[in-house]
Amino acid sequence: MMNQNLERVHEEKRRNKLMGGEQAIAKQKSQGKLNVRERIELFADKGTFLEFGLLADHTPSNLELGDKVTPADGVVTGTCLVEGRPVAVAAYDFTVLAGSMGEVGERKTERIRKLALEERIPMVWLLDSAGARIQEVAGAHFAGTGNLFFEQIEMSGLIPQVAAVMGPTAAGTSYIAALADYTPMVKGVGSMALAGPPLVKAAIGEDITTEELGGSKIHNQISGCADGEFENDEQCIAAVRKYLSFFPSHCRDKPPVRRDTRGLQLAISDEILSILPDDIRKAYDMKKVIKLVVDHGDFLEIKPDFAKSMIVGYARIMGHPVGIVANQPSFMGGAIDVDASDKAARFIFTCDAFQIPIVFLHDCPGFIVGSRVEKMGIIRHGAKLLHAVAAATVPKFSIVVRKSYGAGYYVMCGKGLKPDLIVGWPTAEISLMGAEGATNIVMKNRGNDQEAKDAKAAMVTEYKAKIGGLISARLAHIVRRGELVVLDFHVKRCPVCHGKSPALEQVIAKDLRAGRVQAFLVDFDEDTKLVRKYGVKYRNTALFLHKGVEVARVGGDFAHEKLAQALHDGFDAAFKKIDRK
Template sequence: MAISPKLLEELAEKRKIALSGGGPEKLEARKKKGLHTARERLTSFFDGGQFLELGLHVEHSCHDFGMADKHMAADGVITAIGYVDGRPIAAFAQDFTVGGGAVGRMHAKKICDLLDYAKQSGMPVVGINDSGGARIQEGDEALSGYGQIFFRNTLLSGVVPQISVIAGPCAGGAAYSPALTDFIIMAKNGAQMFICGPEVIKAATGATVTMDDVGSAVTHASISGNIHFIADSGVEAMQIAKKLHSFLPSNNVMDPPHNLNVPLDMTPDPVLNEIMPSNGKEGFDVKKIIERLVDNADFLEVQRDFARNMVVGFGRIQGIVVGIIANQPNFKAGTIDIDASDKAARFIRFCNVFNIPLLTLVDTGGFLPGIQQERGGIIRHGAKMLFAYSAATVPKITVIMRKAYGGAYLAMCPKDLGADMVFAWPTAEIAVMGAAGAANILFKREISAAPDPKAKAAELAAEYQSKFAAPYRAASKAFITDVIEPSETRGKVAMALRATLSKRETRPPKKHGNIPL
């Protein structure tokens, strides 16, 4: 039997109402501010702008405080599945034009249903956050909704990648859902994320602060470390999400999107032989080395502005997706501090749960000394790196470029922490401490008795370095796989990665390890 025109007209009208958002005036107001609507954000994200919407006609069920007759299109959140670069992905976008995107029971149910679907189907999730917080009129039901979202974020953790985009306000308890996901991308303009805003802080403490002090993208990117990427606009935020997705598997039982059709190329890169400063104490930008190693100099750095003494990010080396962790000698001389430890450990653990091989580039003189670091718990934080590397079962390749001293040597994934292959450049120094310090301790009397103590100290330091810190000593004891020319690094690493892709490693059965949080 044909569907009657009346039913089709009713369907069209219902769709029109559901797709109207907060109405023409609110949509136009956003446009004037240069902000995109929730639907525009999803359209720009999915291939061809096409997606299957889930729960288009869902609305709130609140009958208190005059809400009974209030229309809230799609209950303030759009949930959908679609394709990005031909791969399925789930996404939701909160609609600020509808009740400020506030979360109520049905709003939360839509998000939870999407997360459940993503978990069962093994597809990544992207959440676009633009919400004024909990829907006050729904009280305990709104709080319950948040709790159910947090619970699912935790269930999905390590099962499918979760990416959060902060495109507007994300305040109070709402901030904890993004915090439970793997990566947070935040737009500079129009976005804020905080637990307590300036007014609450002033009322509670008397301190006067601005929103930029507590909730801006710049603050979270460089000081708190809460976010991983900063975008100039909402459009760029969605582009970053796409770029990030291009390096990730859809779930924890799949391999990353390697391109094994790329032929193995062992051709030396002579530029790498010249890239290291002749003065061993002089800094250099490790990102210049990374760009020589990855395909087409395409490196997606994660948390670029936070803990800049440690560089982490994604790239491909001759087609193999790899997570890179590197000391940055240009900042704090590449020493490892509290923030750098947290940054590296978190990244290592993400790569491990999603089967992404690890490449570690080493040039560090040790953990950063100082009373603030000691009182801040550098022992506990530094142990996170030891734990993360030791627990990781993915392929682990390490290249020691220059200094690798003391506990920091161990924190940067030597063979003792499970590295499958460790390469060293001829410039590598592997020792308990630097040659000068070691010579002063070992030959203190001999130096003080010399006619020229300073010259004697330099002589003994050079002797110590050549005998006890040179990479050949470690190689002779099988701590180093091979000492190589820097120019050989890209080819050697590419071959090592391919040789270890089939690696399988089992660990003692347990619920989970107890990382020193």
């Protein structure tokens, strides 16, 4: 008897693994789609998938479905390993009633969601579903639904959530994607919409195709609901695996570090020096800079086709996962608009939730201005980005590559937003606005005669001399070939161990002994040893050294200014303007 029962179980398992049958599978193939089990096999480390609920079928009391079989009730759930780490999976099977969400299938996904939350492991959805199964949830049954979204929001920030859109998603399944941390779509196949074309036609009389309504192009380029567009299922699944490789299993874990750093160099290729044009008004591709900075040039960009003036994505630096937030000068000059604000804010919130340090690369003229963006709520959206940057508790590293003006400087983690380290290239310009803009405002009543034009040109030249990277007292430190200049250098957390770093006197002790430090700024509250050693009495004191020996100092409100002037004029000239010790 036991053998017969066991054989019956095996037979039902074999039948359910055939999904919706050969004809339905063939139709799936003809659309360029893998079936649900092929997708899971590709996603999971080989032989690690453990399925839950393979024998599931629709509710027997459902008279409308009658004796129709729904293998696994249209959704495959279970756990697997991805790069050796456990992950929970729910994959909808379009060959079974269009992957619709039935009562039994939802019990299965609820179980896997709760398991992911309890075990603190990532939750991954492979979406290919028409949404709720009308035959089962229409009418009063609908009152008991909605747990899915509550649980998904409960997971938010606790465990990574990924929803790959590999076919149609409608209504409820679209919200699964919208609530996830990462939502890649398959080009020409994946779609998201609150209602499909038939319901849209019935409701508002609009004739529209699925692709026009919510195809991958719409959500990657216009709405911003998706995070990337991929040619096929294989590329999409590879992107999901790559995304997870940057993340810890849960918010209290540390991001996975690649210990094998062979072939990586602390020094960056000199190729980076040739990327920036000499003319600050000329554009360049910031992605080229990013790829030279990160390990092996490997960068997973998020929302690459949406709000293209802002670049966000994940990479590694010396094996450590980092989030990159960068302006893109080749699109709108790198100016920030409503969509760019939203894109960056959400990305920063995600990095902060999962302990991923953030690197900011500045080349920003500021926010877009004008009546159009004011009507769109640019202030509200900009405030959200400002809040995200200020609230982030992960290590924040700010690199001023070129211009960083006005509120653009703030939201890219300028000094006032408490970066752990802020550095600038010699090409850096930090100011309320550019030289031309400031001159036009200050001299707006001077007219347009030749004398006025000459005066404006002179003011532009003078203004540019005051905002260059080598004289900006806001820069934390600037490294030039053959010499090291340290300015206001305070690192709150070590970028490797995330613990509190040594104070300034420990950081620069070796360089002080070697005589490489020419100037630095002492913070009275932070650098206690230096305060005692040099007899610092003011809150900020700029010290100037020659071969490690102090030759001049200035304290108080003018410390930053004199230090900046020294960088601009040269130290010998600067010393003449300061009382020697």
